[in-house]
């Protein structure tokens with residue numbers, strides 16, 4: 001019999017709607033029979049009525065509770081795990097609130113504003129014997145599992161170069177000119193690096209770091225450059241060169257690029273070529289489609305090419321996700337793909353694991369350290385009240 005995991009949703013913005021609709025799809029539709037997800041509560045800082053309308057919108061059970069504060073949700077005894085979907089600036093305070101209250105937590109990307117905050121959360125989870133995971137949904141796609149397994153199988157040879165460009169033109173100079181939107185607002189930890197660069201780093205890490213034996217994963221050296229979004233001082237375009245030291249086979253290079261004002265897919269049809277290229281001595285794997293939600297792979301070996309498509313099973317959120325040109329990137333009713341990360345979190349609870357199999361807390365912390373170093377090299381600071389590890393702080 002599948003076990004039921006009871007979710008609480010902390011914040012009711014855009015991604016919370018998509019995540020929760022995906023979450024409530026029967027896991028059997030994607031071949032998962034160990035777990036059933038239910039939503040027992042949601043909380044909105046805008047008030048209980050927003051929490052209730054959110055629960056209705058996502059199709060939660062009619063007895064799910066709608067709270068007007070995050071504190072009430074954290075205390076709810078009928079919640080096993082809380083999904084934190086506030087802006088990056090708030091992740092540390094909100095996740096700490098939940099851990100202190102004894103709740104397991106799944107925190108949206110980017111995990112925190114900086115590595116010291118990530119370390120504190122990991123320590124608190126350990127102290128309280130709770131599950132904690134960064135919600136980088138892309139890592140949990142069957143496509144990502146295939147890529148990692150292909151690399152560890154040795155089919156590409158020693159993989160020593162990976163380049164990734166997660167650049168999406170949000171037209172921020174016109175659309176976000178007042179500086180309030182979370183993508184450009186320093187008070188909400190805006191900027192390309194934390195919002196989109198995390199995906200470029202995810203690809204570099206899941207191919208060049210996670211595929212190494214656990215004892216042989218070494219943090220990379222970092223060289224980087226930032227072009228600022230002058231109206232607010234956050235990063236508009238960031239380029240990173242990461243050198244991963246290896247005990248055998250020599251160093252590996254990861255090139256991670258990101259921008260909120262340029263597009264890596266100018267015509268929205270993939271004509272610009274693959275945004276992800278994974279290169280080894282024996283071959284290259286290209287990953288095509290949006291970097292956060294890719295749909296195709298192309299394996300190029302000396303003796304031929306193998307193309308694969310990776311459909312997103314339905315039903316699901318089908319959120320009408322659009323590229324910069326307004327073209328829909330997912331079909332109505334299709335799964336958005338957020339259920340796979342939810343399955344991993346729920347199955348970990350059932351199995352008594354405290355961390356994700358595909359990205360443990362140590363890896364999330366090393367990635368945060370890379371982002372800290374990129375910001376340090378380029379003089380990109382954020383307000384003290386969101387960089388601090390003090391808790392509680394009223395944001």
Ligand SMILES: NC(=O)C1=CN([C@@H]2O[C@H](COP(=O)(O)OP(=O)(O)OC[C@H]3O[C@@H](n4cnc5c(N)ncnc54)[C@H](OP(=O)(O)O)[C@@H]3O)[C@@H](O)[C@H]2O)C=CC1
Nearest residue numbers: 011012013014015016044045046085086087088108109110
């Ligand atoms: N995995 C993915 O594909 C995606 C992930 N994300 C991540 O999800 C998180 C939220 O993004 P998104 O849903 O797009 O953001 P939204 O702005 O749509 O929603 C954020 C929600 O956070 C709550 N909130 C609390 N305090 C504040 C504040 N001071 N300012 C703004 N909102 C606040 C609000 O909910 P309430 O009023 O109910 O409390 C708000 O609706 C980010 O970490 C982002 O990186 C975003 C998009 C896609």
Ligand SMILES: O=C1OC[C@@H](O)[C@H](O)[C@H]1O
Nearest residue numbers: 015109168183195196292
């Ligand atoms: O996580 C994300 O992926 C999709 C983007 O559109 C969004 O800004 C980002 O937060």
